[in-house]
Amino acid sequence: MKKTDIGPPDFRMMLPDIIKENYGKWQHHEILKPGLMKHVAESGSELYTVRVGSPRLVSIDFIRDICDVADKYCDGFLRFTSRSNVELLVSKKENVEPMIEDIKKLGLPIGGIGDCISNIVHTQGWIHCHSSATDASGLVKAIMDELIEYFTEFKLHAKLRIAVACCINMCGAVHCSDLAIVGIHTKPPKIDNSKLSAVCEIPSTIASCPTGAIHRHPDKNINGLELKEERCMYCGNCYTVCPAMPLADPVGDGVAIYVGGKVSNARKAPMFSKLAVPFIPNNPPRWPEVTSVLKNIVEVYAKNSRKYERMGEWIERVGWERFFSLTGIQFTEQHIDDFSGAMDTLRSTTQFRW
Amino acid sequence: MAGDTPMLDDLEKGPWPSFVKEMKRAAKKNKAAEDLVGVVELSYKDKITHWKHGGIVGVTGYGGGVIGRYSDVPEQFPNAEQFHTMRINHPSGWFYNTKSLRTVCDIWEKHGSGLTNFHGSTGDIILLGTKTENLQPAFDEYIEHGFDLGGSGSVLRSPSGCVGPARCEWACFDSLDLIYDLTQSFQDELHRPRWPYKFKIKASACPNDCVAAIARADFTIIGTWRDSLSINQEEVKVYAEKGMNIQKDIVANCPGSALTYDESNGELHVQPEDCVRCMHCINKMSKAIKIGKDRGATILVGGKAPILKGAFLSFVLVPFMKIEPPYTEIKDLLFKIWDWWDEHGRNRERVAETIGRRGFKEFLKGVDLKPVPQMVKHPRTNPFVFF
Numbered sequence: 001m002k003k004t005d006i007g008p009p010d011f012r013m014m015l016p017d018i019i020k021e022n023y024g025k026w027q028h029h030e031i032l033k034p035g036l037m038k039h040v041a042e043s044g045s046e047l048y049t050v051r052v053g054s055p056r057l058v059s060i061d062f063i064r065d066i067c068d069v070a071d072k073y074c075d076g077f078l079r080f081t082s083r084s085n086v087e088l089l090v091s092k093k094e095n096v097e098p099m100i101e102d103i104k105k106l107g108l109p110i111g112g113i114g115d116c117i118s119n120i121v122h123t124q125g126w127i128h129c130h131s132s133a134t135d136a137s138g139l140v141k142a143i144m145d146e147l148i149e150y151f152t153e154f155k156l157h158a159k160l161r162i163a164v165a166c167c168i169n170m171c172g173a174v175h176c177s178d179l180a181i182v183g184i185h186t187k188p189p190k191i192d193n194s195k196l197s198a199v200c201e202i203p204s205t206i207a208s209c210p211t212g213a214i215h216r217h218p219d220k221n222i223n224g225l226e227l228k229e230e231r232c233m234y235c236g237n238c239y240t241v242c243p244a245m246p247l248a249d250p251v252g253d254g255v256a257i258y259v260g261g262k263v264s265n266a267r268k269a270p271m272f273s274k275l276a277v278p279f280i281p282n283n284p285p286r287w288p289e290v291t292s293v294l295k296n297i298v299e300v301y302a303k304n305s306r307k308y309e310r311m312g313e314w315i316e317r318v319g320w321e322r323f324f325s326l327t328g329i330q331f332t333e334q335h336i337d338d339f340s341g342a343m344d345t346l347r348s349t350t351q352f353r354w
Numbered sequence: 355m356a357g358d359t360p361m362l363d364d365l366e367k368g369p370w371p372s373f374v375k376e377m378k379r380a381a382k383k384n385k386a387a388e389d390l391v392g393v394v395e396l397s398y399k400d401k402i403t404h405w406k407h408g409g410i411v412g413v414t415g416y417g418g419g420v421i422g423r424y425s426d427v428p429e430q431f432p433n434a435e436q437f438h439t440m441r442i443n444h445p446s447g448w449f450y451n452t453k454s455l456r457t458v459c460d461i462w463e464k465h466g467s468g469l470t471n472f473h474g475s476t477g478d479i480i481l482l483g484t485k486t487e488n489l490q491p492a493f494d495e496y497i498e499h500g501f502d503l504g505g506s507g508s509v510l511r512s513p514s515g516c517v518g519p520a521r522c523e524w525a526c527f528d529s530l531d532l533i534y535d536l537t538q539s540f541q542d543e544l545h546r547p548r549w550p551y552k553f554k555i556k557a558s559a560c561p562n563d564c565v566a567a568i569a570r571a572d573f574t575i576i577g578t579w580r581d582s583l584s585i586n587q588e589e590v591k592v593y594a595e596k597g598m599n600i601q602k603d604i605v606a607n608c609p610g611s612a613l614t615y616d617e618s619n620g621e622l623h624v625q626p627e628d629c630v631r632c633m634h635c636i637n638k639m640s641k642a643i644k645i646g647k648d649r650g651a652t653i654l655v656g657g658k659a660p661i662l663k664g665a666f667l668s669f670v671l672v673p674f675m676k677i678e679p680p681y682t683e684i685k686d687l688l689f690k691i692w693d694w695w696d697e698h699g700r701n702r703e704r705v706a707e708t709i710g711r712r713g714f715k716e717f718l719k720g721v722d723l724k725p726v727p728q729m730v731k732h733p734r735t736n737p738f739v740f741f
Contacts, residue, residue, distance in 0.1 A: 002494065004415045005541035007443060008512075009500045011530050014449035015520060024519035024528070028640040039521055047521065057373040057482075059380040059387075060459035060468045067452035078455075080448040080472055082514070082565045089521070108371055121475065126397035127373075127390070128423060128439065128482055130405045135397065137373040138365055145368035170659035172475045176569035176667065204701065210662050237662050241702070243407035250401035263569050265561035265576075266634045267607050270568050270667055284398040285361040307603060308638070340664045 016077040018047050018091040034152055035110035036096070048090040050100060053109040053119055053144070053151060056084040057127060057137050065106055073099040083119040083161075085112055111152040115159055117298075118151070120144060122164040123172045125183070131236055132166035133183030133253040134282050139164050142286040143181070146295050156302050158310045161262070162294075168235055176261035178311035179294060180273040187252030188232040189245035193217065193224030200242035208241045233339075254281040255290055259297060259323075260312030271312045274320075276327075278334035293329070300327050319353045359391055361398040380468040386483050387467040389434035393425055411438055411486050413493040417546045419503025420489055436485040437467070441478040441504035442496060443512045443537065443544075446530035447520055448473065457499050465492035475570075476554065477514030478504035502541075508551050510543040515557035515575075516564040524636065525559035526577025526649040527677035532557055535681055540688075549692070550699035550708070554657075560645065561633045567657070567668070572705045573688065574654040574668035575677070579646030582626035583635075589642035590622045604635050650676045653687065656706030666706045671721075673728040687721065694720035 015023070022041035029039040039047045054062070066086055070078040073095040079087045088103075090096050100110060112118035120143060123129065125136030143162065150156060163174035166183040174180040196202075205225060206214050213231035217224045225245075238245045257280070261273030276297065280289045304326060305314040315323045324331045337345045365374045377394070380387035393404050409422030421439040428435035442458065458479060462468060467483030474480040484492060493503065504512035513536050516522070518529030536555060537544065543553075556567035557575040567574040594600055600622060605613045612628035613635060615621075622642075636643045653675055654668035675683055691705065694717065699708040709717045718725055727733075 002414070003497050004502075005545060006497060006500065006502045007538045007541055008502060008534070009445050009454060011446035011449050011520075011534055014445045014447075014451050014454065019520050024525065026519070026521065026523040028523055030640070039523070049521070053371060054472065055371045055373040055376060056471050056473075057376055058470055058472060059376045060462055060470060061379050062376055063455055063459050063470065063472065067455055070452050076452040078450055078452070079517070080450075082448075082477070082516070084471075084473060086472075109369065123475065124471075126394055126403050126405075128405060128437070130403060130407045130423070132403045135394075138398070141365050141368065141370055141372060141374075144370035148369045165659075168659075169661050170665075173566065173570040173659045175659055175665040176566065208662075208702070235661065237702075239407070240661075246407075248402050253401065261569075263563045263566040265563065265630075265632045266637055267609055267632055269609075270563070272665060272667070282401045284401065285364045308607060308634070 014077065014079075016075050016089060016091065018045055019089070021045065022047070031114040034116050034154055035113055036100075037113050045091070046093065048093065048096050049113075050088045050090065050096065050103070050110060051081070051112050052086040052088065052103055053112060054084055054086050055137065055141065056119070056122065069099060069102055069106075072102070081119075083112075083121050085119045109148060109152055115154050115156045116151055117147055117156070117160045117162060120162045120164055121172050121174065121177070123166045123170075125166040129166060131169060131239060131248075133168075133185050133248065134166050134255050135284060136164050136166045136172075136183075138285055139181060139255070139287055139290065142288075142291050143294055146291045147298060150298065157305045157307050158313075160298065160301075160311060169240070175258070175273055176263045176270060177273055178259065178261060179297065180258040180261060181290065181294075182256050182258060183253065184256050184279065185234040185236060185247045185249065185253055186279060187247060187249045188213075188227055188229045188234065189236075189239055189247040191225055191227055192244040192246075193222055196225060196242065196244035197223040200244050205238055205242040205245070208237045210235060210237065214238055251281070254279050255287070256280075257290070257293060257297075260315045262310050262312050264310075267308070268310075268313050268316070273312075275335050276323075276329055278332060297327055297329075321353050357392060357395075359395040362391060362395050377469065383463070384468045385433040386437065386485075387469055389431035390437065390467065390469070390483060392431045393427060393434050396427060396430070405437075409438075411489060413490050413503070415545075416503060418506035418509050419545065421506055434483070437483040438486065438489065440466070440481040440484065440489070440492060441474065441506055441512070442481060442501050443504040444473055444477050444479055444514070446515060446533045446537075447517050448477070449520065449530075454500070458496075458501065461492060461495045461499065465495070476504070476511045478512050503545065505544045505552075508547040508549045509545065509553070510540050511552055511554045512544065513537050513555040513557070514565060515567075516559050518559040522559065523640070524562065524577075524633070524645055526579055526645060527557075527559055527575075527651055529557045529559040529575075529577070531679065532575070532677060532681060532684075535679065536685070539685060543692075549696055550701055550703050553692070553695075553705065555688075557651075561631055562637065568654060569657050569665075569667055570659075571657050571668065572655060573691070574657055575651045575684070576654065577649065577677075578631050578652050578674065579649045580674055581646040581648040583624060583629060583631075583646055584644045585622055585624060586642050586644075587621050590639070591620045593639055593642055594620055598639075604638060607634050608632075609634075650674050653684070655691065656704075656709060658704045658706055662702070663707045663710060670729050671723065673726060690721040
């Protein structure tokens with residue numbers, strides 16, 4: 001009988017001595033520069049963390065390079081963050097700067113701690129996903145090349161979290177990010193009734209549609225489906241349950257940009273990101289229209305926000321009307337919600353700005 | 355053969371580390387990785403994905419953990435025709451020793467493309483690209499070296515949590531131990547799909563929520579405390595001396611209006627009953643202000659991305675729970691939620707959607723909890739009440 005269900009390794013074997021010794025006994029920390037922080041334990045022990053940007057899609061040789069650094073300076077231990085940064089944990093202060101030099105030799109950026117842009121959480125895109133409406137790794141690379149100074153330097157009043165999801169399934173759950181880039185389809189699925197009944201379950205495909213746009217084909221001789229295209233909002237839920245309803249399209253696919261979400265409870269409660277730009281067509285390899293919109297939003301936010309204000313807090317203070325006028329982004333009918341909860345988004349007060 | 359790849363080549367330039375360089379590094383050693391470069395270049399040219407829909411593959415005894423993936427251009431790129439993904443459950447907090455990490459790499463060099471994600475959004479190590487025939491041998495070798503598959507499909511997805519007490523002074527419970535314990539306790543739920551849809555558990559050990567548990571998890575555990583934060587007045591004075599405007603930067607930003615600053619003696623005081631534990635003052639005055647001592651967590655449910663009834667942030671279910679081994683209370687609650695959801699949930703309905711359709715009132719009865727005001731933003735405004 002083969003072994004199964006052993007679960008992941010015990011994290012305790014993955015901790016360096018300094019962490020084992022001071023586990024649960026940290027006293028405070030300081031951010032010394034972008035990408036470097038110091039934690040001080042009750043015992044007086046000091047732990048330095050160096051945060052390193054990674055493309056997330058990496059070869060095993062990248063991991064081995066990082067392991068070499070950790071073996072040389074960190075007693076053979078390291079960790080990753082939830083945003084795919086690498087964190088190297090150093091217990092000897094004199095190791096910090098030589099290690100930073102070695103990391104730079106590998107061509108890797110150091111930053112992302114404190115009032116910075118950290119690494120971009122993202123999904124698979126064209127590398128690996130069947131439902132993607134855009135690429136993820138390429139967008140991330142193009143965006144971070146444009147915004148890298150916000151990763152390596154303190155140029156903001158608060159942290160700024162960016163996420164990319166290559167379709168609205170959002171396996172990266174980007175919907176509470178300061179800036180969210182979401183791949184969207186804008187054309188309805190093309191139903192292939194020649195193979196549909198062989199590869200799909202008709203009732204569950206009909207049931208998958210949130211707007212009731214899918215129904216049985218009216219021609220009794222066709223064992224298939226028909227779509228009321230005017231009801232389709234391109235969510236792709238039908239394609240997820242039925243491969244004979246593909247909706248990817250070279251012209252219709254692109255990205256939308258959402259702004260102002262956060263998950264931390266600090267100051268204001270967590271908030272969703274809201275629509276800023278409804279659609280920008282895909283323009284690989286560098287999506288210049290997307291990166292210029294994002295850069296503009298970041299610059300306007302950096303200039304107009306107050307100390308500690310996250311993107312969403314700044315927008316709430318100045319009002320959405322001023323967000324649109326300051327960024328020069330056009331407000332369109334797509335910005336007005338018509339899905340569940342839409343009525344709650346209308347403004348029932350005479351308080352607004354011109 | 356990948357051939358010329360001018361569009362991807364462009365993404366080798368620029369200051370941010372390049373995934374294309376990584377793909378090409380893997381391509382030097384592996385034919386599937388080499389063909390992947392060609393497939394992706396073709397997508398860049400055609401502006402459309404070249405991966406087909408799904409495909410059921412796996413390893414013996416498991417109902418998930420492997421994602422089947424087939425290219426729609428196998429004639430052009432035969433070595434990437436099958437490019438399946440394995441999800442390997444990460445250690446709590448994404449901590450590694452280099453020996454383990456090198457082992458993960460060596461096994462993948464032998465059985466896969468050599469390409470990975472460190473990590474996937476849910477937290478697993480993602481191993482990208484192998485053939486069906488390699489799945490079982492790769493899995494057997496990972497198990498032999500202490501690693502197991504993560505979740506995929508309608509299962510409990512691999513739980514994940516923040517760095518917690520390993521390197522943070524704000525940990526209100528041991529997020530690493532809790533995640534490890536829950537993951538080990540629910541191996542069956544994680545590996546064998548039997549629910550309406552996926553279920554995610556995430557734990558952040560303080561309200562800063564570094565792993566975005568409130569947005570991304572059906573079951574959200576966020577550390578908090580019941581007593582008062584504490585203030586060291588000597589350290590407050592040091593912050594003021596170093597130029598911090600305590601009135602403007604700290605007191606004026608307090609969402610509970612719980613702080614008062616007396617400039618005459620330089621003291622900062624808190625009204626504990628007004629504090630909503632947002633973390634702002636603690637974040638900015640880490641040396642002077644400490645979290646409370648009666649620590650535990652708020653349990654929230656329902657967080658998810660938009661598919662299908664819209665995105666939800668998790669909402670409060672249990673305002674305060676002590677989080678201590680053997681974690682019986684939290685496990686009992688999970689079993690009650692799963693039982694109720696399994697009974698009432700429709701196919702592809704996340705727990706928040708089942709709650710939305712059946713009503714939070716009914717859900718509370720199903721999981722044996724009494725309504726409390728902390729669960730709502732405000733009481734209902736309409737008169738259409740069932741008695």
